[in-house]
Amino acid sequence: GAVVSQHPSWVICKSGTSVKIECRSLDFQATTMFWYRQFPKQSLMLMATSNEGSKATYEQGVEKDKFLINHASLTLSTLTVTSAHPEDSSFYICSASQGGFSTDTQYFGPGTRLTVL
């Protein structure tokens, strides 16, 4: 149980284009979904937290107009990287929790590796 999928698993795009990454909870309803970014040899950094049907909460330093997050249903959240640049190249990982409480376990998706040329 508690499986989270991401699509695509990897994507290469040209600078200036937009890329959409999907995160799905396959066997549970995710009240809260989280988006992380991980640069090489660094730890995961939380980008934003989203609750179904409401606007995402972004961490300090993360541009909300550049990283658009939509949590339209209890099983799907999307992250759109708009006008991507080479410095946005990273490993993007989503996670989902059922209850949205601090004691709930987050289950991670397999990640999406984005390369911007």
Place this chain on the structure above:
Amino acid sequence: QKEVEQNSGPLSVPEGAIASLNCTYSDRGSQSFFWYRQYSGKSPELIMSIYSNGDKEDGRFTAQLNKASQYVSLLIRDSQPSDSATYLCAVTWGSQGNLIFGKGTKLSVKP
């Protein structure tokens, strides 16, 4: 600034030995503590969660929590080469359980 500190390693142990991984955190209000394992190029995989002081055992893994010292540890008994990975300590803060990750300790188990 909320922080989670881990020794980056690498920690090298022989096969069959006990590996000991340590983590300290800065936010006394943190309620939930997790250990994740991350293989190179993969996303984190949950190993253990612990919420109260003391020890919690699951198979070859034992997590230990000391809230007074703001310290969490993970012991891996009978270490196997397949345990070689980066181990991430994560601590929650906030009402929704936002996770703060340490930078991870790289473990190498030598056959």
